[in-house]
Amino acid sequence: MQFKKYNIIIIFSFLITTICHAQKPMDNNSISNLTLDQVMEIADKNSMDVRSAATELNYLKDSEVLTYFNLGPSLNARANLSFAPGQTESTNTNQPSQSENITLTLTQPITEIVQNSFKINQKAKLRKAAEFDLISERIKAREKAAELYINSQQAYRNIEIKRTEQTQVGEQLNETKTLYESGDENKTKIDLLQLQAKYIESEISLSRAVVDLQNKTAELKSFLALNSNITLAFEDKSYWEAKNKTIENLNVLIEKGKNGRFEIKNLENKISAEKSNFIQSSFEYLPKINFFASYAYDNSSQSNSSENPSVSFYPQKTIKYGLNFNWNIWDGGIVADSQMSSLNKKRKLIIEKEKTGFKINQEIVLAYNDFKNYNTNLSKAKSVVEVSEEALKLSQIKYKSGDLTASELILVQNALTNSKINLALLRSNLDITWVKLQASLGEIPKIN
Template identity: 25%
Template structure:
């Protein structure tokens, strides 16, 4: 008895340990892992960092430039010099040298406000990049749950197929007993064996699909979870959405609408930036330098040293540049007009997509509820058929049909449940609310 108890305890501990080893990935945890580890989201974050750098004051053109310069020259000349008194002097291999160093400052005081508009464009572009990153995150969330719920569906399908296989095995055992006691012929056992083979093949295929789907899910999560894990199959449909409220959010928060609005802002600044070329440019220059010259014997001075500060103001105005500024302004205005046209088209498109998504969600939710009712009917039919089968009132073919009807109802229910949930996510994505809900 003690040995049996110890063996039983070990089996229970090993089984319990295998359950613990399988990490449970809830929807909330899956979203958290994706936000931190998904490769597409990581790349989108790097784009945002680059846009932030571009929108920094260091890239604005408002700061001056400061340049350090230094140089040296050495000359070895043969020189002949004639003086006013009629004498001359010949120097062979006369050496001379010059040295210089300076710090130069350049600063644009006014450039027709082009610098200001460009800086504002950089800031608007940064916000557009952040919206693009948000779009990547939203698309990744939808992709994540498409795969997540595919895994959940296959988990439930595997359970349903496994249950069907167990029932077929019980049926085979029963038919073998009946054959041994002369209550049925061998045909019943052969039919049961065929059904077991078919159910085993279905289980193998479903298991393979499940393993593949788990790998796909792990890839979306950045390969951060073990290969063997569990997920939650619970789905909540208790949320009641107001169609008009969601539609208003589509017009205000849809990611594509926000992006086109930001593009219009950028193009508006682009028109002003191109127009700034009509105005003059005023600049300031300054320099502090040191110069030394070592002259040859033909010069009046043996050497000279200059140290000093210089400053200047520059003014330039392109009165006519051949028409390029006029062309650039015209094209910038056309681009702005095209963005406004695209916005009108987009608003019509997203409203249409929202109405389609709303109807699709309501339809899939209704289908799921009907499938829930259908599975109760199929279960009731199977239970009664199973009782009659045990009493010998129905044959194996009728029993198998009831068994397959139940399996089909379970598979259809599983598919309908997750399709309805994905339709809900599509609706939330269009309304810009997918990142604001609890998973």
């Protein structure tokens, strides 16, 4: 097997794939070099959950505005046209044979104005709750998009690590093959076979890493609801590592989360809405008084008698106004049942608020502890990579001199690859927990 030639073919194929991938942004249907901030902004606008929350908010805004009309008067129109074809000449009942009437009634609620004010307050609280819910969905969308993006970046880093490993193993294989074929007694058939196996394993590992990147990018694209092809702009270091910021004490963060999380504010407004709903339903026990004014127009035709079939017309116009009193003394418990339902919903919301408070505390503590752990171990992971690189250099020297077998060299190579993967994974986890920590505090996740 000509591994040198095969190695060149693999590298050339990878370069062709990379060039083609780099040329895709030139397509009008492609979006190129998306950064993490850009991905979060797209998720902020395109997320299905965000759009659903925005739709609910728009509905509640319109509903609140329409509720104000209940404070004003209502106008009712009624028209009637009737005939009496059964009238005969032998009767003298003076009964109209045709009747036309139109009535317009204007009604202004009096006692219901106070009741409707509580309805308006209920709608306002629900609208505010929806506003907070929209912000919460935006935070969740940005958090999820960031996680998917960083996972894609991790897959990209793995490709770079695997490709570097394949290159190093390929070079070592070619050198071993040359020495073995030249009769070097320090290189055995076993050394050659082990390196051949390791090289094939590196090919499989690289291929798997490429597919992993493709799948993670496709998952991100699906979440962003994009039909265009996308390419991502990756960073070598973690975003937190590049910013080199500091975070506050855990107790300070917990207090900030209690005051900043929009889920709590959402529930508080829903509880207030149920209070208003209960109060406004209590008015159903009281009498309703309305002011009314009506205008009636009546035009009828009749036959005066059978002897005198002449027809007379007498249009009448009537204006009335006054107060209308209506008291529903017993409704079969309908209002009481509605109030019990409202009280039950309010109590459940209070429990949900308490439950959410504990959940928020847990999210903050977990995100904080994970972040501190990854941040503390970052420098150690870098040291492991540096030590492993030095160990590989020394091992390669000893391998050339025959003091190290191929299997021992492969172990050192594997240790270096694993240390690089662990460092890349730690950097990804550091960024993910940083975003999660921001989200747990009720902040819009950002990198810059």
